[in-house]
Amino acid sequence: MRKQPHKKAEKYRIKAGEYKSPDNANFGAFRIPTKKGVLRIIVSDGFGWDHVSVSLSNRTPTWNEMCFVKDLFFEEEETVIQYHPPRSKYINDGEYVLHMWRPQKIKIELPPSFCV
16 A cells, blocks of 8 residues: 555545544545546555545446556555455445455465466
8 A cells, every 4th residue: 555645635535524534644535526426435554454445426436446546545566456255244334335455464466467
């Protein structure tokens, strides 16, 4: 995870209320307006994991929106994962939310490029 969010994100940090966080912290909440809606983003880095959740009020984020957010909060060469856990472990607190995860202490292995 970046040591601090990309400067493009910083001006959209929520600075009051339940989700407030200090300037340049690598955690917090952001509301980033786009042409297709407002991206609601929560960033955390606890318990050995970097985590970013992304949602909109009326639909699930697109691949391009997730790539945009990934670049704001993670380094270009970091790999992040969107997990699909066993159904018995599902937690759905929001209908239109996607999550990106990165373990802090181990490198994520990728399949060989010819398999993708």
